[in-house]
Amino acid sequence: MVDDGLFDPKKHACPVPDVLLGQHVFPLRPGSVVTKSGPILAAADSLRITVYGQGGHGSMPHRCIDPVVLASSIVLKLQTIVSREIPPEETAVVTVGSLKAGDAVNVISDEAVLQVNIRTMSEEWRKRVLDGVQRIVKAECEAARSPREPLFEKLNAFPLTSNDRETTEKVREAFTAHFGDEHANMDTAASGSEDFQNLATAVNKPSVFWGWSGSDPRVWEKHQKEGILNQLPVNHSPFFAPGIHPTISTGIDAMVVAALSFVGKNQGREFDF
Known part of the structure; x- marks a missing residue:
């Protein structure tokens, strides 16, 4: 999109954002979200x-x-x-x-x-x-x-997906207020990759990218009970089948909470959807 002139005033003329937010399903505990400052994806x-x-x-x-x-x-x-x-x-x-x-x-x-x-x-x-x-x-x-x-x-x-530290801290605070114990910090970057960083680099703006669970609760529970969470089907596996609930609600909540931490009158407060 960037190469096609997304921000080019003579082509698509998309307004330059103040901050860029992105998310992707990860093989996590159902209903959970994770964040990390600095490099998060390879x-x-x-x-x-x-x-x-x-x-x-x-x-x-x-x-x-x-x-x-x-x-x-x-x-x-x-x-x-x-x-x-x-x-x-x-x-x-x-x-x-x-x-x-x-x-x-x-x-x-x-x-x-x-x-x-x-x-x-x-x-x-x-x-x-x-x-x-x-x-x-x-x-x-x-x-x-x-x-x-x-x-x-x-x-x-x-490119390497690396989260702006100040921006990430702001999103973290909002996630902790909304998700509580369902929000966690990642200790190490994941080896997956994204082109999301290109959007931020093109306009020299801060960005933050996070993961939210796409796991089906029944599949997660079965693997956890059997002690084989390391065999949980992950992104792009032919057996990866996200559970509709709570995947959709968690993803919507995460993006709305993150966005409202930068705009609107609810900045810095807990959100109730």
């Missing part, structure tokens, strides 16, 4: 990487350069970025979500395509992880005698 970068070999018949691998073996080596070596290059106090995730090569069981393909997703919690380590991915892929291609340089294509990029 930056995310997705790449498509094509590596090249020399195809041929599966019975004569010595006459080929096998891109499947090359790609497999890359997948394993990429895991060393997090395990051997990232300090223990930093957080990063490198996931190869897709690896495709060839169509026949007895034919060695001439290329393999990997799709890589990267999550980081700071701009410094974002750059270093991305540089590490390129360095490893190029080195493995050279070691495998790849006939061509690998092709890197950026699929998407999401």
Whole structure:
């Protein structure tokens, strides 16, 4: 929306807000909301990487350069970025979500395509992880005698979502007054990602993003009773099915309470809906 001229006075001319508020369902206890100052969601970068070999018949691998073996080596070596290059106090995730090569069981393909997703919690380590991915892929291609340089294509990029501290404190006070014990502070940032931050960065305004529960009370209760809350279906899982209640009411309350903490005569007071 920003790239399409959301705030451009000559295009969509959307008024520039004083503050930006955003929210998203999280796998939390039903009816609860969470906030956090500073980084709350990771930056995310997705790449498509094509590596090249020399195809041929599966019975004569010595006459080929096998891109499947090359790609497999890359997948394993990429895991060393997090395990051997990232300090223990930093957080990063490198996931190869897709690896495709060839169509026949007895034919060695001439290329393999990997799709890589990267999550980081700071701009410094974002750059270093991305540089590490390129360095490893190029080195493995050279070691495998790849006939061509690998092709890197950026699929998407999401910024680090970092909440303005003063703005977050104001929302926290309002949430505590309204939700009581159902409002909690997050200790660490989540590894999910959002493009919400782009709205604030584009106009240099403060922002705050928070999570509210999308869990079905019956599903939550079952998992809690069985001691398997770590297996609760999360966002984008094919089994993630938010409960209509209290998800809708909690989300509406959260956004209205946050908005009214900045505008209207009820600022700073408990809200009764």
